[in-house]
Structure formats: C-alpha cells, structure tokens
Amino acid sequence: MSTDIPGAPPSTGATDTVSPSPFPGTSSEGPAGPPLDAVLDRARAAADEARTATPAERARWLSAVADAIDAAADTLLPVAQRESHLPDTRLSGELRRTTFQCRLFADRLSTGALDDIHIDHADPDWPMGARPDIRRTTVPLGPVLVFAASNFPFAFSVVGGDTASALAAGCSVVVKAHPGHPELSRLTAVTARTALGDAGAPPDLLQLVEGEQAGADAVQDRRIKAVGFTGSTRGGRHLYDLAAARPDPIPFYGELGSTNPVVVTPAGWAERPEEIATGFAQSCTMGSGQFCTQPGVIFVPDADQFLAALPPVTAGPMLNERISTGYAQTLQELSARDGVEIAQRTPGGEGRPDVVILRTTAEAVRSDPSLITTEVFGPASLVVGYRSPDEIDAALAGLEGTLTGTVQAGRTDDEDGLRMLGLLARYAGRVIWNQWPTGVTVSDAQQHGGPWPASTAPTTTSVGTAAVRRFRRPVAFQNVPVAALPPELRDA
Amino acid sequence: MSTDIPGAPPSTGATDTVSPSPFPGTSSEGPAGPPLDAVLDRARAAADEARTATPAERARWLSAVADAIDAAADTLLPVAQRESHLPDTRLSGELRRTTFQCRLFADRLSTGALDDIHIDHADPDWPMGARPDIRRTTVPLGPVLVFAASNFPFAFSVVGGDTASALAAGCSVVVKAHPGHPELSRLTAVTARTALGDAGAPPDLLQLVEGEQAGADAVQDRRIKAVGFTGSTRGGRHLYDLAAARPDPIPFYGELGSTNPVVVTPAGWAERPEEIATGFAQSCTMGSGQFCTQPGVIFVPDADQFLAALPPVTAGPMLNERISTGYAQTLQELSARDGVEIAQRTPGGEGRPDVVILRTTAEAVRSDPSLITTEVFGPASLVVGYRSPDEIDAALAGLEGTLTGTVQAGRTDDEDGLRMLGLLARYAGRVIWNQWPTGVTVSDAQQHGGPWPASTAPTTTSVGTAAVRRFRRPVAFQNVPVAALPPELRDA
Numbered sequence: 008m009s010t011d012i013p014g015a016p017p018s019t020g021a022t023d024t025v026s027p028s029p030f031p032g033t034s035s036e037g038p039a040g041p042p043l044d045a046v047l048d049r050a051r052a053a054a055d056e057a058r059t060a061t062p063a064e065r066a067r068w069l070s071a072v073a074d075a076i077d078a079a080a081d082t083l084l085p086v087a088q089r090e091s092h093l094p095d096t097r098l099s100g101e102l103r104r105t106t107f108q109c110r111l112f113a114d115r116l117s118t119g120a121l122d123d124i125h126i127d128h129a130d131p132d133w134p135m136g137a138r139p140d141i142r143r144t145t146v147p148l149g150p151v152l153v154f155a156a157s158n159f160p161f162a163f164s165v166v167g168g169d170t171a172s173a174l175a176a177g178c179s180v181v182v183k184a185h186p187g188h189p190e191l192s193r194l195t196a197v198t199a200r201t202a203l204g205d206a207g208a209p210p211d212l213l214q215l216v217e218g219e220q221a222g223a224d225a226v227q228d229r230r231i232k233a234v235g236f237t238g239s240t241r242g243g244r245h246l247y248d249l250a251a252a253r254p255d256p257i258p259f260y261g262e263l264g265s266t267n268p269v270v271v272t273p274a275g276w277a278e279r280p281e282e283i284a285t286g287f288a289q290s291c292t293m294g295s296g297q298f299c300t301q302p303g304v305i306f307v308p309d310a311d312q313f314l315a316a317l318p319p320v321t322a323g324p325m326l327n328e329r330i331s332t333g334y335a336q337t338l339q340e341l342s343a344r345d346g347v348e349i350a351q352r353t354p355g356g357e358g359r360p361d362v363v364i365l366r367t368t369a370e371a372v373r374s375d376p377s378l379i380t381t382e383v384f385g386p387a388s389l390v391v392g393y394r395s396p397d398e399i400d401a402a403l404a405g406l407e408g409t410l411t412g413t414v415q416a417g418r419t420d421d422e423d424g425l426r427m428l429g430l431l432a433r434y435a436g437r438v439i440w441n442q443w444p445t446g447v448t449v450s451d452a453q454q455h456g457g458p459w460p461a462s463t464a465p466t467t468t469s470v471g472t473a474a475v476r477r478f479r480r481p482v483a484f485q486n487v488p489v490a491a492l493p494p495e496l497r498d499a
Numbered sequence: 500m501s502t503d504i505p506g507a508p509p510s511t512g513a514t515d516t517v518s519p520s521p522f523p524g525t526s527s528e529g530p531a532g533p534p535l536d537a538v539l540d541r542a543r544a545a546a547d548e549a550r551t552a553t554p555a556e557r558a559r560w561l562s563a564v565a566d567a568i569d570a571a572a573d574t575l576l577p578v579a580q581r582e583s584h585l586p587d588t589r590l591s592g593e594l595r596r597t598t599f600q601c602r603l604f605a606d607r608l609s610t611g612a613l614d615d616i617h618i619d620h621a622d623p624d625w626p627m628g629a630r631p632d633i634r635r636t637t638v639p640l641g642p643v644l645v646f647a648a649s650n651f652p653f654a655f656s657v658v659g660g661d662t663a664s665a666l667a668a669g670c671s672v673v674v675k676a677h678p679g680h681p682e683l684s685r686l687t688a689v690t691a692r693t694a695l696g697d698a699g700a701p702p703d704l705l706q707l708v709e710g711e712q713a714g715a716d717a718v719q720d721r722r723i724k725a726v727g728f729t730g731s732t733r734g735g736r737h738l739y740d741l742a743a744a745r746p747d748p749i750p751f752y753g754e755l756g757s758t759n760p761v762v763v764t765p766a767g768w769a770e771r772p773e774e775i776a777t778g779f780a781q782s783c784t785m786g787s788g789q790f791c792t793q794p795g796v797i798f799v800p801d802a803d804q805f806l807a808a809l810p811p812v813t814a815g816p817m818l819n820e821r822i823s824t825g826y827a828q829t830l831q832e833l834s835a836r837d838g839v840e841i842a843q844r845t846p847g848g849e850g851r852p853d854v855v856i857l858r859t860t861a862e863a864v865r866s867d868p869s870l871i872t873t874e875v876f877g878p879a880s881l882v883v884g885y886r887s888p889d890e891i892d893a894a895l896a897g898l899e900g901t902l903t904g905t906v907q908a909g910r911t912d913d914e915d916g917l918r919m920l921g922l923l924a925r926y927a928g929r930v931i932w933n934q935w936p937t938g939v940t941v942s943d944a945q946q947h948g949g950p951w952p953a954s955t956a957p958t959t960t961s962v963g964t965a966a967v968r969r970f971r972r973p974v975a976f977q978n979v980p981v982a983a984l985p986p987e988l989r990d991a
Contacts, residue, residue, distance in 0.1 A: 424983075432976075433550075
C-alpha cells in the first residue's frame with residue numbers, strides 16, 4: 008500500500024512538522040507532548056504489564072476500544088472526512104471494518120484460536136536419545152512501533168490492523184501518526200486510551216507520536232522490539248534500513264508496493280466482456296485508486312476491444328497534495344517509456360485526478376519488465392495487450408512480489424486461467440479467480456503480503472487474524488513444573 | 500552457536516580458500532567445479548520442480564537421503580573424525596541425530612502435521628461486509644542458501660537442520676560448505692545428491708559451494724530467496740547485513756551468539772550441591788564447550804562453596820586452530836575486566852584447551868552487563884556469586900537474547916526459582932528447570948532461537964519441525980475453483 012510517507016531524508020515533509028497536542032500521551036514532539044524517551048519508557052512499562060495479562064483480559068481491552076470508537080463515530084467521522092477528503096459512506100464502512108477487526112481478534116483470543124502451542128511429553132525411547140518434557144508456546148515481543156498509513160485513516164491508522172494485532176499479541180504499541188490526518192489520529196488515540204484505562208488496562212498500551220524524526224528515532228531505539236509499517240516502497244525501505252542497521256536488528260513488517268496484475272484469458276473475455284470491463288473500471292478507480300490492491304496492470308487478449316468496452320469513470324479527490332503530485336509524476340514517467348502510450352485520459356477537474364488508462368504490449372513488457380512492476384498510486388492502470396497466452400508467461404517472468412494476482416477466466420475448464428493462476432501464485436500473497444483484488448476482507452484465512460516489495464517479511468500477513476503471529480515469539484519450557492507453566496501448556 | 504565463520508571482510512580465512520572438487524555439483528570455485536552462476540540457475544530450476552512435488556514425494560526424498568547417509572556411515576565417520584577432532588561416539592550420535600531429523604520431517608510431511616491452512620467459506624453475513632471464499636495455505640520460498648557450521652559436522656552442516664527443513668518445505672538448497680570439514684562436506688553432498696536422484700528427485704535440490712566469496716555472492720543473488728546460517732555473531736552479522744542491503748531484501752535466519760545463563764537458587768543449592776556442581780561441569784565442557792547452548796554464565800548463592808564443589812574436568816581438542824585462538828583471546832579479554840578473576844584453570848596440554856572458570860559478583864554484572872552477554876566459545880564459564888536473589892533480578896536486566904535460560908531450583912515450592920524462570924523467559928528461546936541446556940532434542944515442541952543475538956529472526960526456530968515454517972510463505976486463494984486449489988485446500 009503506497010501512501011505519502013516519505014523516505015530519506017526523514018524530515019522533509021512540510022505537512023509533517025511538529026504538532027503541539029492538547030492530549031497528554033498523544034504527541035512526542037509538540038511543546039505540549041512528552042519527549043520520545045518518556046513515551047518509550049512508558050511503552051516498556053505497559054508491555055511488562057500486558058505480558059502477564061490473560062488472553063481473556065486482552066480480549067476485553069480490544070472490545071472496549073472497539074466499543075469506544077463506535078460510540079465516538081459521530082465525532083470521528085466528520086474530522087476524518089475533512090482531513091482525508093474521502094466520502095462519508097466509505098469512511099463509515101471503514102470505521103465498521105476497524106472496530107470489527109478489534110472484536111475479531113478479541114473473539115479469537117477468547118477461544119484460544121490464536122494459540123500456537125505444542126506439547127512433547129518426555130520420551131525415554133525417542134530415537135535420537137531420551138527426550139525431556141518440552142512444551143512450546145509464544146510470548147509477546149514487547150513494545151511495537153506502528154507507522155500509520157494515509158489511505159485508510161481508520162483501518163490502517165491509529166487503531167488499525169497493525170495496532171489491533173499487536174495489542175492482541177500482548178504488546179504495547181507506539182503509533183507514529185500519519186500527518187495526513189493529525190486531528191483524527193489524536194482523537195482516535197485519546198478515545199482508545201480512555202477506553203483502555205476504563206477497562207483496567209494500562210492506558211499506555213497505546214501511545215501516539217508525531218513527526219518523522221520521532222518515528223525514525225523510535226525505530227532505532229532498543230526499547231522498540233518490532234515495527235509495523237504500511238506505506239510507500241521508498242519510505243518503508245528507509246525505515247527498514249534503519250531497523251536492520253540497529254546493533255540489535257528487530258523484525259520490520261512493512262507492506263510496501265504492489266501492482267496487482269490481472270490476467271483476462273481469451274475464454275474469460277469471450278464470455279463476459281462487459282462484466283470484466285465494468286468490474287475493472289470500478290476496481291481501478293475505487294478510493295481514487297489509492298488502494299494497495301488497486302489493479303495497476305491488466306493483460307487482455309484484445310486491447311482495442313477492451314478499451315472500447317471500458318465504461319466512463321471518474322475519481323474523487325485524492326488524499327492530499329503530495330499523493331496528487333506523486334501520481335502525476337509517476338504517470339508521466341511511465342507513459343514516456345518505450346512502447347507505452349496513453350490510451351484514455353478522463354479529466355477530473357476541480358481538484359480531482361484524471362483517470363488514465365495506459366496501453367502497451369506483452370512484447371514490450373518482456374523487453375522492459377519494470378513496466379509491470381512500477382506502481383502508480385492513483386486511478387491509473389496499464390492495459391497490456393497479448394496475442395497468445397504464451398506471451399503472458401514470458402511477460403510475468405519479470406514480475407516481482409505483489410499483494411495480489413487476479414485471473415478473469417471462463418466459467419468452466421479454462422486451462423489458460425488455471426495455468427495463469429499458478430504462475431501468479433509464485434509472486435502473489437493472494438490469488439483471485441473471477442473477482443477483483445480491491446476489498447480485502449478481514450478473516451482468519453486472509454493473507455495480505457507477499458515477496459518483496461509487497462512485504463519486507465514474506466512469511467507473514469498484515470491483515471487477518473494470522474497477523475498476530477508477527478508480534479509473538481516461541482518459547483519452549485523444558486521439564487518445567489506445572490506452577491511455572493503458562494496455563495495453555497498445562498496438561499488438561 | 501559460535502563457530503569460526505568469520506565476518507567482514509569475507510575472504511580472509513586461510514583455511515577457506517578455493518578447493519577444487521572432484522565431485523560434479525559440489526564446488527563453485529574450484530577449477531573442477533561449476534561457476535556460482537550455473538549453481539544458482541540449477542537451484543532455481545530444481546526449486547521449480549520441487550514446488551509442484553507433493554508432501555509425500557518430499558517425504559520420500561528426505562527418507563532416501565537419510566537412508567543413504569546411514570548406509571555411508573562407515574565412510575563418513577572416519578573423515579569426520581579426522582577433520583573435526585571430535586570423538587567417534589559423539590560423531591556417530593550426531594549422525595544418528597542427522598538422519599533421524601530427516602526422517603522426522605518426512606514423517607510429519609506424510610501426516611500433514613506441517614500444513615498451515617485455513618479455510619473461510621463465503622459468508623454473505625460477515626459483519627464487515629459479504630466475505631468471499633478464501634483459503635490459505637503455504638508455498639515454498641524458492642532456493643535457500645544454507646551456511647554450514649563447524650561444530651556439528653553432520654547435524655548443522657550439509658544435511659543438517661537448515662537443509663532438512665528447507666527440503667521439507669519444498670525448496671532447493673545451496674549449501675556453503677564449512678571449511679573446517681571440506682572432505683566430509685563433499686562426501687555428504689555426493690551421497691545426498693545420489694540418493695535424491697535415485698529417489699526421482701532433481702539432484703540439484705542440494706548443491707554445495709565452497710569459499711567465502713561464493714557464500715557472500717550467493718547471499719546477494721536474486722535467485723536466492725532465504726538464508727539459513729549457524730555461526731558466530733560477527734560472521735552472521737556480516738551476512739545478515741548483505742541480505743538486508745539487497746535491492747530485494749530476503750529473510751535471513753541466523754542463529755548467532757548466546758551465553759545461556761543458569762541460575763542456582765538458594766534452595767536448589769541447599770538440596771543438591773553435588774548434583775548441580777557435577778552437572779554444570781559436564782555441561783560446561785561437553786564437546787569442549789563448543790556448543791551453542793554451553794552454559795557460559797552461572798549465578799550461585801555461594802561462589803566459594805560452588806567452586807570448591809566442582810569436580811575436576813578436562814576437555815578434548817578443539818575443532819580447529821582458529822576456534823582455539825579465538826577462545827584464548829576472548830578469555831583473556833573477559834578475565835581482564837573489572838571485577839572478574841580466574842578462579843580455576845585446568846591445563847589441557849597436548850593440543851587440548853585449558854578448562855577455565857572465571858568468577859565475578861552480581862554487583863559487578865550490574866555495573867557491566869556485558870560480563871554476561873560476552874560469549875566465550877570453548878570450555879569456560881563465568882561464576883556469578885550473589886548475596887540475595889534480588890541481586891539476580893537486577894543483574895539479569897542487562898541480559899540480551901539468549902538461546903536458553905536455566906534454573907537449578909529446589910524440588911518443591913521454590914518461589915525464587917519460579918520467579919527466575921519467568922525472568923529468563925523474557926530473553927530466552929527455551930527455559931529449563933533442573934536440567935542442563937546442552938543437548939538440544941529434535942522434536943515438534945523444540946524451540947532454538949530467541950531475541951538478537953541468539954537469532955536474527957526471533958519469531959522462528961532453527962531446530963525442530965517448526966523450522967520448516969521459515970521457508971514457506973502464505974498464499975490465499977480467493978474464489979478459486981477446485982481444480983486450481985492445492986489438494987490440502989479442497990473441501991473434504
């Protein structure tokens with residue numbers, strides 16, 4: 008998911024300067040806020056308290072946060088709308104997603120579904136030699152730093168998926184607020200902190216810091232034990248490098264760039280041309296194209312026909328000026344490449360972005376694979392015409408990691424489609440058949456990630472209940488008396 | 500586990516120069532070996548073949564490798580003994596561990612125990628909005644580079660735990676041979692490759708390269724998708740940095756340094772002084788102290804009594820000259836620190852290392868935490884005397900990640916012991932009660948890792964069947980027809 012979090016140098020953004028905060032515990036740089044050092048000390052103290060909390064207690068804390076945010080919706084939504092320019096229906100849906108997500112983690116904590124345990128009783132006859140009693144569970148990593156994203160001011164921000172999964176894991180969280188929605192960030196943090204306190208949790212389980220320097224400093228601080236990030240490849244890479252360069256490197260879970268290629272097979276196109284053209288146009292422009300799963304590339308058997316079938320679409324205002332400028336720049340660069348032309352440009356007017364459809368061929372992609380790995384963050388996509396499905400095989404060989412890969416195939420026995428799905432699974436965290444990649448549900452089976460640059464940690468997911476695994480580490484208990492065993496490791 | 504794999508610059512080791520190999524496919528730098536580029540191309544091709552193999556096929560391949568190594572024991576063991584100076588009983592036990600490990604992975608593949616799947620059927624009433632059918636499984640990462648260790652020429656070398664778990668995961672493996680046992684490495688590789696070929700697997704699932712430059716080059720090559728490493732903190736850090744600096748960073752699973760602290764409680768010491776002193780002396784000198792889980796630090800309530808109770812022990816020859824020199828150097832540095840003295844030195848004589856017991860106080864550790872985080876790779880340990888258990892709490896606050904933490908406590912109701920176990924679990928991958936850390940069994944519940952520097956990836960293990968998770972990544976299949984679903988995701 009690309010946002011406007013910039014990379015190196017860490018403090019260039021005019022919109023990301025020091026913001027004094029009227030809320031205690033919600034800013035580290037403003038004159039009214041505590042210094043970062045105090046925030047991190049409190050994060051460590053809160054993590055120590057949370058470490059010994061039961062899953063049932065953590066579940067109650069998450070539910071309390073969800074309830075408080077739902078109750079504050081009428082206050083939060085207008086602020087979100089003003090700061091993000093996103094329509095009210097979209098934001099209220101996103102708020103629902105956000106609190107649902109907290110409650111889903113709470114539910115899974117209550118049922119033990121998130122446990123990852125194994126018990127090996129002592130075995131004197133174990134073939135490699137007598138085996139002691141060993142029981143493995145997981146424990147929280149400690150304070151987690153979460154970088155909020157711009158494009159989902161609720162669901163990937165202060166109490167978004169990274170925060171919810173880290174809290175579910177029993178970690179404390181320091182959120183680096185996104186400068187695109189500062190007031191909403193502070194309001195959300197205060198709401199959540201109050202709810203945590205009222206529910207008997209340490210309120211410092213969740214703290215907010217503002218400013219790029221605070222974020223960069225915190226990444227490098229020994230008290231922080233893991234980082235969650237959603238944003239641009241450039242910004243994420245900068246922070247990843249900081250985490251990796253620590254004297255004690257820590258896990259950095261970054262969800263960065265993705266082009267989400269779609270392959271339309273000949274059979275799919277023959278059967279459902281209108282449905283595919285309409286579905287694509289909607290998916291391409293949804294949220295003004297500011298979704299990490301926006302289909303940036305689509306392979307079609309007949310580019311002329313496909314372009315002719317596209318319904319007219321427009322897009323709403325973009326999140327902020329920086330994203331708007333970045334969109335125009337990347338578009339210009341991509342459209343200047345050999346073999347690429349602008350096929351359609353629908354002017355946005357009045358502070359809205361143009362919707363742009365670029366066009367190229369599978370042959371050109373084969374010569375320049377970066378055509379299908381360059382993410383344009385906004386309502387634009389590249390239509391890649393191919394003559395035979397074999398050309399797609401060759402073109403996809405230049406793909407990098409991507410969050411999603413989609414096949415639009417015939418309804419039955421589409422061998423091309425089956426093969427393409429297998430190819431896309433080599434690069435993607437999620438493969439989709441006859442649906443569209445935008446709209447990432449939160450569930451137990453969900454996977455949101457992939458090889459670099461989709462994620463800095465390809466074995467993990469940042470959406471869905473499995474996201475909690477990122478913030479816990481295994482500990483084995485050998486020959487340990489019942490009194491010292493975590494409850495989940497005791498014999499039933 | 501510290502070995503003598505050096506760090507930067509990558510090609511200083513006199514024992515690690517180019518070795519021509521008579522075995523095709525087992526050296527990348529010798530005049531007789533293929534160039535690294537060809538090795539990596541073949542690794543990629545083999546990974547493509549392995550990707551579509553069923554778990555049952557991979558199980559058969561691993562069993563075939565185990566059978567072949569058992570059958571070649573009479574050839575392999577004498578070479579191992581000559582190159583490593585380790586006694587025959589130790590090596591034959593290690594060989595048994597190695598083939599058992601392959602068979603354990605094979606067994607777990609056959610039963611589906613290593614699967615990590617989740618199926619969410621479509622749900623129109625999902626609270627955040629209608630949910631599509633999503634099914635998640637895992638797929639292999641691709642070619643894995645494994646750095647062999649010196650101190651376990653079978654179990655952490657060519658067909659050691661990293662290789663076995665990567666093969667179980669469906670990856671191909673390129674092993675960087677350890678220069679401490681080059682001939683054994685080549686013989687093992689040829690044995691395994693032949694077995695793979697005979698079992699119908701691509702023999703290039705396992706290839707060997709030699710030389711530090713080849714290893715460093717391979718870490719940075721795009722065809723390599725993950726790295727497994729067991730060795731010194733310095734060497735591991737150098738390679739970790741190379742992996743993290745790639746244009747496309749990849750997971751680096753390094754098991755580096757550990758001091759494995761032991762806490763003897765007052766009650767434990769009162770009940771079992773002889774048993775504890777004898778157990779410690781054995782654990783300290785086992786394998787000449789060249790174990791990653793060697794107890795390098797022990798807290799005791801009465802240092803004088805403890806030292807007086809230690810039985811006389813000696814150690815066998817060390818693995819090689821470089822480790823021997825490093826042992827002497829680190830010992831000298833540590834013994835020169837404020838508050839540290841040499842309490843006992845048992846001369847080894849005739850190419851054997853001295854066994855050295857250093858001594859300090861909990862107070863000194865509190866002033867200089869590095870006393871208990873400095874790993875001495877060899878038969879030496881630091882005895883830390885304390886006056887009250889509270890002093891240990893304060894001293895342990897300076898600990899870093901460690902593979903193990905051990906409590907030697909009273910048999911019943913030892914509150915000090917229970918508290919210490921909880922403290923150690925904050926830093927350790929495995930906590931042990933009234934047993935010793937050396938001797939790491941291979942089982943499903945085993946955990947071998949921990950926060951930095953015990954591991955570069957604290958959420959993973961390098962020993963036990965869960966090690967396979969390091970080399971697979973999740974992929975979600977959304978709305979995908981049965982024909983394109985991996986078998987494990989089809990409705991029963």
